[in-house]
Ligand SMILES: [Zn+2]
């Protein structure tokens with residue numbers, strides 16, 4: 001479990017290639033390397049990977065293919081949907097049409113509200129590193145299934161095991 005950092009700099013959450021644990025590190029333009037908080041394993045930051053608050057390429061693997069994803073806490077989203085379905089089923093069982101739809105509707109609305117307030121995160125296709133507080137991430141574009149598939153097959157062939165199935 002990694003708590004969100006209060007450091008205003010860009011931070012990256014990644015799986016350490018040495019100890020395989022999830023680690024979170026802050027960095028800026030002048031950082032030379034990032035170090036795992038668990039085992040101290042260091043990764044040198046590639047030249048020109050970071051420009052100001054902008055991440056040009058992955059610092060960890062170091063792939064150029066990154067995509068923008070809503071930084072949505074999935075567990076909360078799933079819990080909301082589940083609560084809506086369970087709540088409305090109970091109302092349905094008691095033949096209460098008003099409450100069935102009221103519960104369904106409000107859980108959908110809560111989901112939407114949550115979606116609107118969460119920020120964006122930058123993700124690496126290859127090693128699943130996540131970057132937060134980066135600027136101008138739109139240049140990287142949204143998730144592309146073709147690119148994802150390319151990296152998935154690459155990982156399967158090389159057996160790096162970086163990607164989860
Ligand atoms: Zn480590």
Ligand SMILES: [Zn+2]
Nearest residue numbers: 058061124127
């Ligand atoms: Zn990467």
